Amino acid sequence: MTMSNTGGRRRPPTIHDVAREAGVSRGTVSRVLNGGHYVSPAAQEAVNAAIRRTGYVVNRHARSLITGRSDSVGFLLTEPQERFFEDPNFNVLLRGCTQALAAHDIPLLLMLAGTEDERRRITRYITAGHVDGVLLVSSHFGDPVAEELREAGVPLVACGKPIGLGSKVSYVAADDRDGARDMVRHLLSLGRRRVGVVTGPLDTPGGVERLAGYKEVLAEAGIEIDEQLVVSGDYSRASGEAGAERLLAQAPDLDAVFVASDLMAQGVLTALEHAGRRVPQDVAVGGFDDSPAAVAARPELTTIRQPWDRISAEMVRVLLAQIGGEDPAAVILPTELVRREST
Amino acid sequence: MTMSNTGGRRRPPTIHDVAREAGVSRGTVSRVLNGGHYVSPAAQEAVNAAIRRTGYVVNRHARSLITGRSDSVGFLLTEPQERFFEDPNFNVLLRGCTQALAAHDIPLLLMLAGTEDERRRITRYITAGHVDGVLLVSSHFGDPVAEELREAGVPLVACGKPIGLGSKVSYVAADDRDGARDMVRHLLSLGRRRVGVVTGPLDTPGGVERLAGYKEVLAEAGIEIDEQLVVSGDYSRASGEAGAERLLAQAPDLDAVFVASDLMAQGVLTALEHAGRRVPQDVAVGGFDDSPAAVAARPELTTIRQPWDRISAEMVRVLLAQIGGEDPAAVILPTELVRREST
DNA sequence: TTTGATTCTGTGAACGCTCCCAGAGACTGG
DNA sequence: CCAGTCTCTGGGAGCGTTCACAGAATCAAA
Structure with missing residues (x-):
């Protein structure tokens, strides 16, 4: 049990108190506090003991004032x-x-x-x-x-x-690009050929890169890019729903959707449900992020895990x-x- | 365009610089900074102008050092x-x-x-x-x-x-208690009589109070409390699912569930779906929180909004x-x- | 022993701010 | 016209640290 502030809020111990308690100078205490270089083992030990006894905690404001760093x-x-x-x-x-x-x-x-x-x-x-x-x-x-x-x-x-x-x-x-590639390859491996995509905002790297991965894999598989199968969202659930509705209108024959976020994928699932399409039988849906939303979705989402x-x-x-x-x-x-x- | 740190990282202006610039003393600048009491309008204005010109920002560490407050x-x-x-x-x-x-x-x-x-x-x-x-x-x-x-x-x-x-x-x-009362009254008003409850942890106020509200309303309606209709969760989705399974086993005739959180309610919906019960036709489900999870759920959850x-x-x-x-x-x-x- | 390095220690200066106090000036009321 | 009160201002002191420097002690090599 270390000494502590029993009763009324007392002034906390300063480096002076520790120095006095340990029988050394402020400088030595400071050196111990900052790595202990150029401090004798005896002094080191005395200071540490004094710190424990007094319950001293460095005052970061005072330190920051002189070092110029804030340590935050x-x-x-x-x-x-x-x-x-x-x-x-x-x-x-x-x-x-x-x-x-x-x-x-x-x-x-x-x-x-x-x-x-x-x-x-x-x-x-x-x-x-x-x-x-x-x-x-x-x-x-x-x-x-x-x-x-x-x-x-x-x-x-x-x-x-x-x-x-x-x-x-x-x-x-x-x-991002590699993750998108994995997902689209996965969808193709299931035999899907009309793969739509709901991208993120195209002024974000996630938006751009994931779309790029999608296009690369389709190209490599010899499938022509159909711009009717490409729509953009803003990562929100609502935009996913809207995006899927647009896709369904533009390309009713789609059999898979790669969605650039799980949240948007939730929206896509909703839209597909409203349209009477079964997932994954009629349309396979792939998300991105592996966020809690992926497990919350019905059906649970296949997705790309980001190593957060x-x-x-x-x-x-x-x-x-x-x-x-x-x-x-x-x-x-x-x-x-x-x-x-x-x- | 105010003057700023163009080029190499220069030492930021201090209260001295502001004082000199404004032609007053540190004390006066400090007073302006702290509410402006006992400062003449002329000095006030001069200081504010100087602050704008120099781009001065108070150094919180120095201030904290003396006031003892951290302002955080x-x-x-x-x-x-x-x-x-x-x-x-x-x-x-x-x-x-x-x-x-x-x-x-x-x-x-x-x-x-x-x-x-x-x-x-x-x-x-x-x-x-x-x-x-x-x-x-x-x-x-x-x-x-x-x-x-x-x-x-x-x-x-x-x-x-x-x-x-x-x-x-x-x-x-x-x-909490009043919210729970509202929800259970709502369920009763729909004609439900076998109302189950999935509570939160009973070492939390939310757990205790919401259960209390549930019991009160049932008592007021002259319905006897059936302990088979009461199970506890830990606010997690999984615990909601497990809770609903227990309820279904103990009281297969239940026609409504009051769930102490939306997240648990999501789990309850999953369990009901697996059991082949339709929501809300067979079983009405009420959540608590009105969190994003409530709108994410299928069907969307009736819930109690907490004014976060x-x-x-x-x-x-x-x-x-x-x-x-x-x-x-x-x-x-x-x-x-x-x-x-x-x- | 002397010299020079190396390790260790103590002490005055800051750091940038607010607090406090003394004092100047401007009013009031007697 | 002076005492008393109020408003306003400047400057010294000090908050708790680290830093730079000077000096003491220790040790090895000459």
């Missing part, structure tokens, strides 16, 4: 807010990043920049140096916040390849490296086909 | 992690709190205390004063973190009535008040029945 990072979301809490992937990512940072004792600041006002406020906050770096979740073309941060020289790691920015910005992404746990871990690793002075880096991680009931 | 609050999750990203309610809550805090220019630190190690680390962090207060999302009985924080005198607002803690802790909650936007706003309001020195407070907010396809 921001998790910045510049998407419109609805997307955030509708898309299960964000949660997994957020959780993964929080945990990976916690291992380094670095708190995560959640930042939502939905409106123009918020954008300005947050940009100010970040460029003022209140976080050491930013994990960016936004892949839309020409994001003004991302651009500003990059210009200000703030360490930055994006989730997914940021289209608009120069090549000088780090990112971690799943191999690894993505978040890599984002944190790359960001910390960059904060430590390393150069930006891009990391591409492999995906995996998960077969369920919808194909 | 923690959003603490002590549930096992899976629940976090499976339950859509958390997202809405997290988003609402972040935005409500942003309006006060207060950053939110996301904290996950899943393991024992994390719990200890986070408790230290918080009690060391690195956040001014904590928004707590955990309603399980006897949460050790919550108890420690309460003892340490950290301002605290829980989401949902915390069962284990004394009455001295603030909380904001939807009126108001809950998060109230949590922030009460927490800030408490940080400002006010006494703890409890806030109960009304719910609303949302009728969809499942009843």
